[in-house]
Amino acid sequence: MKKFINKTDDFLRESLEGFGKAHSDIIKVNFDPNFVSRKNKTKEGKVSLISGGGSGHEPMHGGFVGHGMLDVACPGFVFSAPSPDQMLAAAEHVDSGAGILFIVKNYSGDIMNFQMGAEMYSQKSDSIVTNDDVAVEDSTFTTGRRGVAATVLVEKIVGSLAEDSGSLEDCKKIGEKVNKNAGTMGVAFTSCTTPEAGKPTFDIGPDEMEFGVGIHGEPGRKREKIQSSKKIVGNILDAILDDLKPENNEKMLLFVNGMGGTPLTELYLVYDDACKILQSKGVEITRSLVGNYCTSLEMQGASITLLKCDEEILKNWDAPVHTAAMRWGM
Amino acid sequence: MKKFINKTDDFLRESLEGFGKAHSDIIKVNFDPNFVSRKNKTKEGKVSLISGGGSGHEPMHGGFVGHGMLDVACPGFVFSAPSPDQMLAAAEHVDSGAGILFIVKNYSGDIMNFQMGAEMYSQKSDSIVTNDDVAVEDSTFTTGRRGVAATVLVEKIVGSLAEDSGSLEDCKKIGEKVNKNAGTMGVAFTSCTTPEAGKPTFDIGPDEMEFGVGIHGEPGRKREKIQSSKKIVGNILDAILDDLKPENNEKMLLFVNGMGGTPLTELYLVYDDACKILQSKGVEITRSLVGNYCTSLEMQGASITLLKCDEEILKNWDAPVHTAAMRWGM
Amino acid sequence: MSVNFLISQAKNIQKVIDENAPEIEALDQNIGDGDHVFNVQRGLKLVVELENTIKDLPMDKALNMIAMKVLSGIGGSSGALFGTFFMSMAKTTDLNKNINFNKACEMIINGIQAMKERGKAGVGEKTMMDVLIPVSDKLKDIKNKNEIEQELNDVIKIAKDRMLATKDMLCTKGRASFLGERAKGHIDPGARSSQLIIETICKSVINQ
């Protein structure tokens, strides 16, 4: 394993400490239990947004704490959902009277831990569960689909509404709309390596890719030979459009997300391929986001997310945001 | 080779096209010759800043075009300096009457091509050559040191002064000050692979690192066994401080730069180690930057840059900037 | 059953899990995200480290402390589930009296019931519940029997059979549920770790 690391057990803490120091103008990292909060206390009467999940997906979620987005993020160990005491401490820390909205990615571990945290918390709270990964078949009998990169969009858009005095109900409503309007699928060229395992999560041949990979390096739809970017992007978009079934000339946000180890040049090339294909299918790209936002450690690969946009979504997407990893308008 | 790519020959063009589409609100990509310019014409009387270099270091330089930073970036082929006609076209495109400042990294290829471009250009121009890589011994008999990550800081700080009506002479002066006040050193854990070669630029053992690596994957000071982050960071900082010889309590900007394939968690851990070590050496960290800014394709590794800051540098560092890859204050 | 018994079991289990760590890790790499064994090991380490803090506490207090450690120290699905297990054990009535075999069974049955409610997984969904629910059912059965040794050997066998049976199942709960058909042919990591835990405890009771 080649990583900047001192001791495996200290990896998360030292990384969080560095994060806290590098961004002390906007956030504060709290330890035992671990959570990243805004530097300034959330204003009275504002709905508080708390998200979290296993670490290893940086900048998600700590990098999204700040004005116009999250109030707190609870980082678990690498690829392990955070524990209920983190959520409880986070909730008690931000409590501003208007209620708490937990934004949770749809994994058993995350759901159970967030639920327990919410149960322990005595004030008003609710939750949104994101499940945008179209690689997985949806079904009410099973755990359903995974929550992946669209979580970033949910956090931004709900964050804006919350900042703009949206009620807990309205925040939940727009968050669920964004989640429902979004679909994501990813591919991996290489595995990631967790500090604890010290070796790759999965083996993959020099000419293979995992189509529909999960953000923990979980297997996807199928293992395939690597193809041209155009083909890969085409297959991903087919799967997403199949799910979202947009109207003709539907306005969409196109989000090309790097898994961590793929250079920007390639992400922009993917973006270009996606634009061309979407144009030919009568989709109008109205907003875009390209970069590493919801990663899987050093995995090489990318995911594409499409989000159907209405006026309300666009307004809240465009609103100012000031976090470590996403910033505009201020 | 595993990349998002269609045809090797189209790689750069398609990536630039995607970049142009994704950021059409701030930049425009021009082809044949290739250059990235601001969407809006530079205002009359403002010194124009033009930088460029081989591609593969994204977001440098195209990601730094916009208000408060560059006016134009000229991307060469992957790891090959751009050609004089690009610089000439760029210069003629921006020409706003107040002169042009070329920001060039110190490589023979870049120097020669920029020089030829400047010679072909008939109006007032000057240039800054960055050479911050302390891994390389400096000498007037040789090409000297390489220009690496501090180029990002030079572009930001000169960019602010130019936006603020600084003259060509003043822009050059502050740029040279920043370059002189900065030192950088990097390490690589893995090689990068250029699309044209299709295989890694260098071989490296599973427990080895290249200490002092160049941003094209050129060999550095020595090949070593991988060490703890603390040790690596300590050795890098020793080399930089040896070169910069800061005063006691000197105020410095600490810039931890990812080479492209290293996750943010590790970069923040490096930042944390660097903070602790610098504190023990009486350095005051007054500003920070952590992320992938001057990369080497998918190389795993990082560089650290220290910049001695005075009031003038801080003022221009803090000034608003609005580019694809660096944005604050607007 | 005493607090010391709990601690000594934790130590036994720690040894067994360590010995089987590469296998469990590989199972979670096959159909999950590879962290299951590290989560379990982290939890066991925390419990063992509690020894001095809890060894003189009454059972319910000790169990609550264990529950909090497990809940806050593990994370992931296993943290929530095992934490729930201990929280619920602690809520069993009359824990301040001497805890005989029947009472111990009752505590375990309570714990497993709470896990079932927390995770909403029944038998046949390819999770640790495939091992734990049948074990719990068997314990209900043997609570008032005398020939405990044979019964515990049956428990060991049930756990093992049910663990092995997860191999050919489709998964409908937890991370492996996302895999559809591709989950088939792999034993569930949580089922394997739970089975090892059950086996370890049963064996040490038998050998007492």
Add this chain to the structure above:
Amino acid sequence: MSVNFLISQAKNIQKVIDENAPEIEALDQNIGDGDHVFNVQRGLKLVVELENTIKDLPMDKALNMIAMKVLSGIGGSSGALFGTFFMSMAKTTDLNKNINFNKACEMIINGIQAMKERGKAGVGEKTMMDVLIPVSDKLKDIKNKNEIEQELNDVIKIAKDRMLATKDMLCTKGRASFLGERAKGHIDPGARSSQLIIETICKSVINQ
């Protein structure tokens, strides 16, 4: 020398460079950034593609078009240097007359002189100039001689010797200069490609 001669040389050289591409690539990977051979190949391809555009043009115009292609199409150190070479060849006086061997030598000498000024590298700095400057000196020498074949064989030998000599040099110009002692023991990629070019041209003149 005619424009057609230039084009046919470009084709010959293209073949030779392609044959030796893996070696040249490896040389630039050892002490540079690995792109040298791709830069040279890209340039040759562009020149060969110019055939129809330039074949009926006067020499100076043709050379200028080649220079512009090379300059704009290659990039890197080689683009600037080879582009400079052609630009300067084009500036040689009296190119509209018949170009005899002596004139051709003069053009090449002019080209190499301009490269020297552009790159500021002299002999012994471990660059392509280690091959080209001695070749240029020799050409000055043989301009007015008669036994051209033997002289050209000498040129081939000089180029080869000087190319090999770069192996043990420290490098003081170009990317490899950053390596200090570590550059020793490796032949300079630009020296190797230049030597192959020189050899190819000389051989084809000899065989004419």
